Amino acid sequence: MVIIKNIRKKAAFYHIMIAIVMLCGFLFTDSGYVLAGSGKNVNLYAVGSGKTAGISNSAGGVDRPETAEDSSDSEDGQKYIESERIGIIYTGDSRIRRLNLTINMKGMKDTWVVCKSGMGYNWFVSEGIPQIDRLMKEKKYIDKWVIISGWGVNDLWNCGTYINKYTSLMKGRWSKCDLRLMSVNPVDGAMKSKYGAIPSFNSRIKSYVKKAGKNVFYIDTNRVMMSKGFSTIDGLHYTESTNRIIYKAICDEIQQAYASVNYKCIEINVNSQRTLTLDNYEGRVKWKSSDSNILKIVSARGTNNKSVTVKALNPGTASVMASFGGREASCEVKVTDNRVMVAYFSYSGETETAAEYIQRGVGGNLVWIDINDVYPYTEKKLAAAAKRELESDARPPLDSDTYAGVGDMSQYDTVYLGFPLWYGFAPRAVCTFIECFNMDGKTVKPFVITQGNEDCSGGMAEIKSLIPNAVVGEPFALDREKVLTKKAKKEIKKIFAY
Numbered sequence: 001m002v003i004i005k006n007i008r009k010k011a012a013f014y015h016i017m018i019a020i021v022m023l024c025g026f027l028f029t030d031s032g033y034v035l036a037g038s039g040k041n042v043n044l045y046a047v048g049s050g051k052t053a054g055i056s057n058s059a060g061g062v063d064r065p066e067t068a069e070d071s072s073d074s075e076d077g078q079k080y081i082e083s084e085r086i087g088i089i090y091t092g093d094s095r096i097r098r099l100n101l102t103i104n105m106k107g108m109k110d111t112w113v114v115c116k117s118g119m120g121y122n123w124f125v126s127e128g129i130p131q132i133d134r135l136m137k138e139k140k141y142i143d144k145w146v147i148i149s150g151w152g153v154n155d156l157w158n159c160g161t162y163i164n165k166y167t168s169l170m171k172g173r174w175s176k177c178d179l180r181l182m183s184v185n186p187v188d189g190a191m192k193s194k195y196g197a198i199p200s201f202n203s204r205i206k207s208y209v210k211k212a213g214k215n216v217f218y219i220d221t222n223r224v225m226m227s228k229g230f231s232t233i234d235g236l237h238y239t240e241s242t243n244r245i246i247y248k249a250i251c252d253e254i255q256q257a258y259a260s261v262n263y264k265c266i267e268i269n270v271n272s273q274r275t276l277t278l279d280n281y282e283g284r285v286k287w288k289s290s291d292s293n294i295l296k297i298v299s300a301r302g303t304n305n306k307s308v309t310v311k312a313l314n315p316g317t318a319s320v321m322a323s324f325g326g327r328e329a330s331c332e333v334k335v336t337d338n339r340v341m342v343a344y345f346s347y348s349g350e351t352e353t354a355a356e357y358i359q360r361g362v363g364g365n366l367v368w369i370d371i372n373d374v375y376p377y378t379e380k381k382l383a384a385a386a387k388r389e390l391e392s393d394a395r396p397p398l399d400s401d402t403y404a405g406v407g408d409m410s411q412y413d414t415v416y417l418g419f420p421l422w423y424g425f426a427p428r429a430v431c432t433f434i435e436c437f438n439m440d441g442k443t444v445k446p447f448v449i450t451q452g453n454e455d456c457s458g459g460m461a462e463i464k465s466l467i468p469n470a471v472v473g474e475p476f477a478l479d480r481e482k483v484l485t486k487k488a489k490k491e492i493k494k495i496f497a498y
């Protein structure tokens with residue numbers, strides 16, 4: 001499905017945007033940059049600023065607006081439910097650092113490494129924990145944190161102090177995290193006498209884990225290494241092949257606990273396709289549909305069949321099931337025939353948030369209008385690119401997932417069409433979209449995201465002129481800052497009658 005591929009593509013972008021915005025603290029105007037804070041001027045458009053860290057989580061890399069009203073919004077319906085997004089933080093000394101050199105966990109999605117060679121408890125408390133806390137605060141799009149701690153080999157005598165610290169963290173601000181304590185792994189040769197206290201450190205940690213709450217676990221990499229054998233380069237640090245054994249042992253635990261299909265539940269139209277992905281699992285996956293009359297498996301994709309494309313055949317409900325490593329995970333797919341598409345263009349995620357909310361109410365296919373190319377990641381360059389596009393009235397080609405997401409246009413009677421206002425007009429990709437797909441005779445209901453300037457009359461006149469044979473409703477403008485406020489939701493429901 002369109003969105004899922006896009007989610008991956010967008011995730012990197014959102015992270016970069018958040019980082020850029022946090023670093024720069026700038027808003028931009030079409031003529032250049034001004035300092036954030038002077039944003040009272042209605043002509044300043046924040047690309048990916050502030051609220052970028054507050055966009056729908058379903059975009060994979062983006063944060064969900066975390067207002068109480070949003071999370072408790074049970075009357076929203078349940079058409080799309082994402083699985084929990086897991087963030088993993090490895091922390092420890094040179095052994096974790098070297099594990100990262102072999103495996104590059106840091107380069108993996110939603111994974112971070114907080115470590116320092118030669119350090120122990122004091123560094124963990126003064127630097128490591130604050131770094132971890134900062135990560136957890138910044139990456140709001142993560143639903144659940146898993147901390148893998150590999151501390152201890154440099155200060156085995158501090159075992160009780162570590163345990164006290166873990167206890168207080170898990171009772172306090174880490175109470176919603178999973179803490180996975182790695183055993184201190186074996187040493188070799190001459191090091192054996194110096195590190196004789198490893199077994200007793202590990203058994204104290206093991207008995208702490210037994211007594212601790214349900215979200216504290218022990219990863220017994222030491223046992224795996226002893227049974228499989230291990231090799232070191234200096235008696236203390238492991239060879240690459242041993243690091244791979246250690247990582248596999250960690251992965252086995254993580255995958256057992258956190259592997260899931262990226263959506264728990266989706267709704268799609270008859271004849272349309274979606275792609276689903278098994279997250280937090282790296283081995284081979286087998287996919288099947290619980291009812292091949294309703295839902296057909298089109299193809300498994302990616303390394304080890306990590307993703308699957310399914311096609312909706314008939315109305316009804318079926319599950320897409322992933323079998324992996326002796327386990328199963330599934331996504332419930334409701335197939336409807338309500339002849340509705342919610343199509344949207346979104347750069348920084350606000351229109352996407354509104355589109356998802358609307359789709360939850362009206363149902364049908366949710367399609368991201370995405371271009372084949374990628375818009376620049378920096379605000380200044382985006383502004384320039386958007387301006388160039390508008391001035392030349394370009395038609396940027398759409399990517400193949402947009403076509404696959406739309407499928408057969410004849411299956412829709414109503415198209416909800418969302419886009420941000422760019423210099424008073426729709427981004428040119430929206431023009432490509434409406435020219436590519438035949439909208440004759442369809443009802444088109446536009447919704448436009450603005451920032452300060454709610455006059456979308458120019459943009460709407462253009463849209464109408466491009467689809468003279470469609471019935472185009474009055475545009476519904478939403479300010480980017482208020483996309484999911486209670487008032488905006490009420491208004492959306494009223495305007496779109498659900």
Ligand SMILES: Cc1cc2nc3c(=O)[nH]c(=O)nc-3n(C[C@H](O)[C@H](O)[C@H](O)COP(=O)(O)O)c2cc1C
Binds near residue numbers: 387
């Ligand atoms: C290149 C560019 C031009 C913009 N021009 C306008 C505009 O003319 N009027 C307006 O109200 N907002 C304008 N904005 C602000 C967007 O409407 C706002 O950032 C919106 O949230 C973007 O939606 P998105 O998050 O779905 O990409 C502009 C933003 C960009 C990036």
